Amino acid sequence: MKEKFNRLVSRAVPLPIENIDTDQIIPARFLKATTREGFGENLFCDWRYDSDHQPIKNFVLNEKKYSGKILIAGKNFGCGSSREHAAWAIYDYGFRVVVSSFFADIFKNNALNNGLLPIVVSDHFLKQLIEIISQNPETEMTIDLEKQTFTTGSLEEKFEINAYKKTCLMNGYDDIDYLLSLRKEIKEFDITHA
Amino acid sequence: MSKPKTLFDKIWDAHIVKRAEGYPDALFIDRHFIHEVTSPQAFEGLRKRGIPVFNTGRVTATADHNVPTKDQHLPIKEALSRHQVDTLRKNCKEFGVDLYDLGHPFQGIVHIIGPELGFTLPGMTIVCGDSHTSTHGAFGNIAFGIGTSEVEQVLATQCVLQYKPKTMKIEINGVLGKGVVSKDIILYIISKISASGATGFFVEYAGDTIRNLSMEARMTICNMSIEMGARGGLIAPDETTFSYIKGKKFAPQGTAFEKKVTEWKALHTDSGAEYDRILTFDAADITPMITYGTNPGMGMKITDRIPTVAELKEMSEQTSFKKSLEYMGLEAGSQLLNKSIDYVFIGSCTNARIEDLRLVASMVKGKKKASQVEVWVIPGSKQVELQAQQEGLDKIFEQAGFELRSPGCSACLGMNEDKVPPGKYCISTSNRNFEGRQGLKSRTFLVSPLSAAAAALTGKVTDVRTLLNVN
Numbered sequence: 179m180k181e182k183f184n185r186l187v188s189r190a191v192p193l194p195i196e197n198i199d200t201d202q203i204i205p206a207r208f209l210k211a212t213t214r215e216g217f218g219e220n221l222f223c224d225w226r227y228d229s230d231h232q233p234i235k236n237f238v239l240n241e242k243k244y245s246g247k248i249l250i251a252g253k254n255f256g257c258g259s260s261r262e263h264a265a266w267a268i269y270d271y272g273f274r275v276v277v278s279s280f281f282a283d284i285f286k287n288n289a290l291n292n293g294l295l296p297i298v299v300s301d302h303f304l305k306q307l308i309e310i311i312s313q314n315p316e317t318e319m320t321i322d323l324e325k326q327t328f329t330t331g332s333l334e335e336k337f338e339i340n341a342y343k344k345t346c347l348m349n350g351y352d353d354i355d356y357l358l359s360l361r362k363e364i365k366e367f368d369i370t371h372a
Numbered sequence: 373m374s375k376p377k378t379l380f381d382k383i384w385d386a387h388i389v390k391r392a393e394g395y396p397d398a399l400f401i402d403r404h405f406i407h408e409v410t411s412p413q414a415f416e417g418l419r420k421r422g423i424p425v426f427n428t429g430r431v432t433a434t435a436d437h438n439v440p441t442k443d444q445h446l447p448i449k450e451a452l453s454r455h456q457v458d459t460l461r462k463n464c465k466e467f468g469v470d471l472y473d474l475g476h477p478f479q480g481i482v483h484i485i486g487p488e489l490g491f492t493l494p495g496m497t498i499v500c501g502d503s504h505t506s507t508h509g510a511f512g513n514i515a516f517g518i519g520t521s522e523v524e525q526v527l528a529t530q531c532v533l534q535y536k537p538k539t540m541k542i543e544i545n546g547v548l549g550k551g552v553v554s555k556d557i558i559l560y561i562i563s564k565i566s567a568s569g570a571t572g573f574f575v576e577y578a579g580d581t582i583r584n585l586s587m588e589a590r591m592t593i594c595n596m597s598i599e600m601g602a603r604g605g606l607i608a609p610d611e612t613t614f615s616y617i618k619g620k621k622f623a624p625q626g627t628a629f630e631k632k633v634t635e636w637k638a639l640h641t642d643s644g645a646e647y648d649r650i651l652t653f654d655a656a657d658i659t660p661m662i663t664y665g666t667n668p669g670m671g672m673k674i675t676d677r678i679p680t681v682a683e684l685k686e687m688s689e690q691t692s693f694k695k696s697l698e699y700m701g702l703e704a705g706s707q708l709l710n711k712s713i714d715y716v717f718i719g720s721c722t723n724a725r726i727e728d729l730r731l732v733a734s735m736v737k738g739k740k741k742a743s744q745v746e747v748w749v750i751p752g753s754k755q756v757e758l759q760a761q762q763e764g765l766d767k768i769f770e771q772a773g774f775e776l777r778s779p780g781c782s783a784c785l786g787m788n789e790d791k792v793p794p795g796k797y798c799i800s801t802s803n804r805n806f807e808g809r810q811g812l813k814s815r816t817f818l819v820s821p822l823s824a825a826a827a828a829l830t831g832k833v834t835d836v837r838t839l840l841n842v843n
């Protein structure tokens with residue numbers, strides 16, 4: 179069972195860079211753990227810390243004015259490797275939602291499999307969101323998964339999510355529970371399919 | 373008559389265990405490859421649920437990402453890498469999975485050993501917790517990378533839950549110019565359609581240019597499908613495919629093989645089948661390619677100049693573009709030709725098969741590398757290494773001043789000791805030029821093995837055609 183997701187009200191952190199790849203989210207040298215926890219510490223490590231491991235002042239995660247469980251990022255977020263560590267790192271850091279106008283496929287799947295909600299919004303809406311938080315970092319944003327809406331102030335956009343994944347997230351189910359219920363059919367398939 | 377189908381649809385449909393309204397397809401997986409980085413948490417999941425591996429006969433493991441490329445017979449020095457490889461050993465033993473461990477004659481990069489051992493066959497579904505699983509598609513199968521939660525699903529049930537992606541056909545016709553190889557084809561396509569141009573699609577490569585490529589050259593193309601966002605890429609099998617597979621260790625043998633070939637011949641797209649998107653390219657337009665930025669879509673002809681900010685198609689790209697060039701220490705609008713480089717990396721699942729090494733050797737035979745560059749040649753597998761020795765390529769590399777090391781992912785992602793130092797430029801035959809990919813603050817230019825060999829000789833970004841006396 180995973181944490182259930184229903185409604186979230188939070189501030190957001192803006193990272194308006196395009197093509198953020200999995201090597202930036204979590205550099206390969208940190209993939210050596212054999213558990214899922216602890217990756218948050220090294221989230222965006224090479225943008226966050228300098229070579230002496232001192233926080234780089236103007237990187238968003240180091241800017242005190244920004245906080246919250248929503249990460250708002252540029253187009254084609256999560257491209258590159260299939261490493262699920264990228265989704266773990268974002269979740270472990272404390273984010274529960276990533277907003278972008280476009281996600282890489284594998285990342286999106288990995289996020290959904292780990293209780294992290296990827297929300298696709300229009301380019302225009304994304305731009306508005308970035309402007310709003312940059313002007314006022316204290317702005318609150320509301321995500322209602324049931325209704326599939328992203329709201330802040332008077333702005334609102336509906337987002338798409340696959341019905342199956344939505345049910346999983348809202349109830350904390352994962353795919354294995356479903357697949358395990360098919361074991362018998364799979365066994366037969368395995369034997370008959372040469 | 374039933375509706376004409378694409379090759380992709382045929383294979384996908386033949387592997388659906390269950391399709392239910394409101395659910396993704398439960399897709400049966402024929403072959404599951406695993407390695408040390410993306411599997412430990414999946415095995416841990418099985419342990420927590422108290423369940424075994426569903427069918428160990430369909431799982432193959434190797435150690436590649438973390439392994440040292442020197443002194444592989446000694447215990448791994450770096451503690452965390454050692455721990456990860458040890459964990460793989462322990463898991464494979466406990467769950468009964470075959471492991472080609474360090475020192476085993478079949479060890480190597482997972483996407484190189486699958487095909488060379490005959491595990492990778494036409495018509496299959498293949499997954500691995502690694503995005504370059506797309507490589508295997510060169511044999512006419514559906515192969516794609518998955519995350520660790522999905523690795524756990526496949527270990528537990530031999531199935532993965534997936535929505536069927538859209539299909540795209542990329543057709544290339546015509547004859548390639550001298551000095552132009554399959555790596556240039558794929559770098560060219562990605563530069564045209566961008567790093568996200570095929571997201572949501574599964575690509576089928578077709579056309580006579582593709583047909584005329586060897587199996588290994590086809591693998592290089594399918595390998596980089598993921599670099600344009602595609603889940604995978606495949607090529608319909610043909611005589612080239614069948615003769616490559618024939619006699620491979622774990623492939624069907626004798627009459628069983630002949631029977632399979634008859635089945636495999638049906639693996640092609642029916643005429644009249646529809647794709648969601650079709651792109652066509654002309655081989656004559658392709659020249660040696662190079663990337664200048666920090667994603668594989670930022671590529672150009674090696675003789676071109678980097679675009680200027682004003683030339684960008686989308687305004688929104690400006691910030692990323694500037695950031696990227698700043699990271700690379702390059703000027704917008706400038707040429708890369710004759711730029712000095714510090715390292716040459718010949719390796720990775722894209723270009724570390726025997727043909728790649730032969731290509732490099734053919735360029736450098738009897739010559740010496742430029743004195744200021746360091747050149748690493750990392751064979752993709754123990755078998756490639758052995759073959760290189762049998763063919764005397766090791767001697768050619770040695771005389772050229774190249775360092776031939778043992779198999780592994782190496783500087784493709786710098787998880788082991790092989791890292792390009794901060795600020796240094798590396799000409800690389802691998803597949804990703806992301807920031808820090810080859811080591812903290814390293815700077816990568818992606819090229820073909822032929823162009824890498826040329827750069828090793830001159831110490832600069834070089835149009836290989838000038839060394840081959842072609843205009």
Ligand code: SF4
Nearest residue numbers: 504720721781784785
């Ligand atoms: S060689 Fe590079 S791209 Fe290929 S599997 Fe290894 S790390 Fe991944």
